[in-house]
Amino acid sequence: MTDITKVLMRKNSLRKQCQELSVAEVEKIIADLSDILQEKIADEQARIEADREKNEKIELIRKMMQEADLGFEDIKDMVASAPKKKVEAKYSIVDAAGEEHFWSGRGRTPVVFQQYFEQHGVDKEACLIK
Template identity: 40%
Template sequence: MDFINTLTRKNSLRKAVKDIDSVQLEKVVSDLSEILEEVKATEAAKAHDEQARIAAVQDIRRKMLEAGLALEDLAEVTGMSSRPKVKPKYRLIGSDGKPNEWSGRGRKPVVFREYEERGGNIEDLRII
């Protein structure tokens, strides 16, 4: 951090290089110029890649709108979701024999509320 502070403050830099002759100082300036060009090229490449990514997203969005599709439509077909699915914490076999699962997040499903109203303990339904 001190090195960066020295480089970015003219008076600190002047003090740091006071014992360097002009040939050495020109070498430092030359090296810094090369590094600057490399950094600029890297930044330009990143900016170009980001612009290309944004353009591709906009093109896909336009095509989806033209086709009348929404992101949810893609999620259905591909099995992908914009949110990761939360694993269920609780499982209750309903009166119809079908398992009901709940992650413990959001509103408690009716079957779990009814189970508790009948005196059941929700922790007894925890999936290990």
């Protein structure tokens, strides 16, 4: 839990932090938090709806498999051999040797990117492919 989260989650800590704020500043914070809450509610509802649709599709496939007298074992090898989708590069840099490097942004930051960020004092967003 971050320090700001600890303050926000404890009423007395929050009250102490707000003592020096004006009413307008507190109202602004409340309005911003309300906006964030509405975004989170919408995201959660969208996730629930996506899960519901996915489960409906799974149930439809299950029924179709039953009707065709197929089990998981019958199609397992076909599913396992499906080609994996390659993730496109999201970031690129050109190192000191003039070599271009690409990174999807997933997983650990590659050493060459980390060194570039440190040497140039930038973050990964500065290397975003447009």
